Amino acid sequence: MTIEAILKEDIQKAVQKHFQLDNQEIILQPTKKEFEGFYTFVTFPLTKAARKAPAEIGQIIGDELIASSSLVAGFNVVQGFLNISLKDSTWLDLFGKISSDATFGTLPSNGKSVMVEFSSPNTNKPLHLGHLRNNFLGDSLSKILKASGYDVVKTCLVNDRGIHICKSMLAYRELGNGETPESSGIKGDHLAGKYYVLFDIEYKKQIKALVEQGMSEEEAAKKAPWILEAQQLLLLWENNDPETVALWQKMNNWVYEGFAETYKKIGVSFDKTYYESNTYLLGKDIIEEGLQKGVFFKKPDNSVWIDLTEEGLDEKLVLRGDGTSVYITQDLGTTELKNSDFGNDRYLWVVGNEQDYHFKVLFAILKRLGRTYAHGCYHISYGMVDLPSGKMKSREGTVVDADDLVGQMVQTASDRTQELGKIDDFNSEEAKQLYNQLALGALKYFLLKVDPKKRMLFNPEESIDFQGHTGPFIQYTYARIRSIMRKAEQAGISAEIPGDSYAMHQAERELVFALSQYPVKVVAAANEFAPSLISQYAFDLAKVYNQFYAEVSIFSDPDPEAVKLRVALSGAVAETIRKALGLLGIDVPERM
């Protein structure tokens, strides 16, 4: 049982005893910094039923807690706020439990499984900043869910077919001259992306030429030779034309090699990858089933629809008149496939908020079809990453490329570290590892500290910070503590918790309190699908530690009990920072 729960119980008993109020819900909040105490009980809600003034109620409950609660050391009442201080023995006891619990912050298995689908790239262009937000969110959520007791399956659905892929294939066939990643020295995914952009340039030229001949813009866009050619290529691909399929495979393999390199660099991996080229024909049997159940209906042109006006949505096409699939058809099929492959309790999709409507429709259809797993489906919708100039567009080349950005971050980390000159004895391999840790720490933290729902602005002109509310600040705190732990080890000082007579320093109590919040935050982050709660927590913990560090001396305190306790506290904070950052996919360095 947590301290908070015991304290609530004690307050409840006091309320019962003095005001004869049963089943009163007790809400505790952390005490504001200006006041003494750690937990605050607000008495206003009781005033009516207890027929007493708020301050008086606070006084009565406070007196009772002193008399009967084993935890409480003192209290003060400000207006209707009862601020409660705990005994040092309570803090030490709590810290003892935290530091001896190797699985602190990791909940036991809840017997449930969850699938997290994220990343979902297109194979016609390299990953960009928006993908990074997606990848980091998905990866971090997977880790948070795992820590909170779920069995987690990470999946990725690769969009490897369609007209957009044919566009890069066409441009390559016409303009490529047999160029390869090897011959050009260009990373595979970037090479494919280059031809996607070249397609667009040529396509626009053709439209412009047609418009000059008097065609309307709209018609020109449909009649330009290259778009017709690309459509032709898609047909050939769907008919398994050997030459087209060979080109498709060749270019996709380049892209996969490029992706693999990027994923490895950013530390993201999947348990299972689905390819749309394998799943795009799925879902038609579900359409048939839905027609039989009367969930769908046919229009005269043979197209199949569902009426979702009852759910506040519109009529939605689920199969074209010519019998070919649309996006929702595929997704129905893919979801069914995922369920038969894994049979999870929950299915999560980390997908941008421009697809909010799509997922509402998908889930509504699954429910109408009577799929029990539909109730475990959830779309983790996140906002776009915008540039000061507006939206990123791959076709127009106005994207912040993931590889470039990571590269720049590594460079910045390297410059900054060398300026400080603290690791001059590192060999080049060690230094390289540190720069990577710091670069990714800064980048991941930058993208994960914000509420996923909100769109965020990225200004490429201003580099991502390494000071203040950042990943490196927290990494620094860890490295700082590790240095202390090495010193303690050398001096033969062990981490120990003093006896009950020990009078704690306020900074020590604050550290124990901060540590005790970790499991609470893990659960909240898992329930709300919000890695930002962990980000915020890790920052707060690091900040509290740095205050402690500045306020007390660890090794030169005359009291050996204080020294041992502070070493123990430091060790526990380092461990908790390591775990919390680990949930964000961020590594911690021993030195920096």
Next chain:
RNA sequence: GGUCCCGUAGCUCAGCUGGAUAGAGCAACUGCCUUCUAAGCAGUAGGUCUUUGGUUCGAAUCCAAACGGGAUCACCA
């Protein structure tokens, strides 16, 4: 136009299951390295929480409307 999301300090963001004088970081200004890592700590300054109503003992937080920004309402994925 319908639906959904967002609007808090110059900037980037916390806080939102109602509670005390609304918190951080960056940027600006002041201090603190002969002592455990100054990528740090302490401090100054910066706010009609978009606006207007409502509910409440109490509203940044809940409700309604307006204004501003974004997304979506494709036989694209």
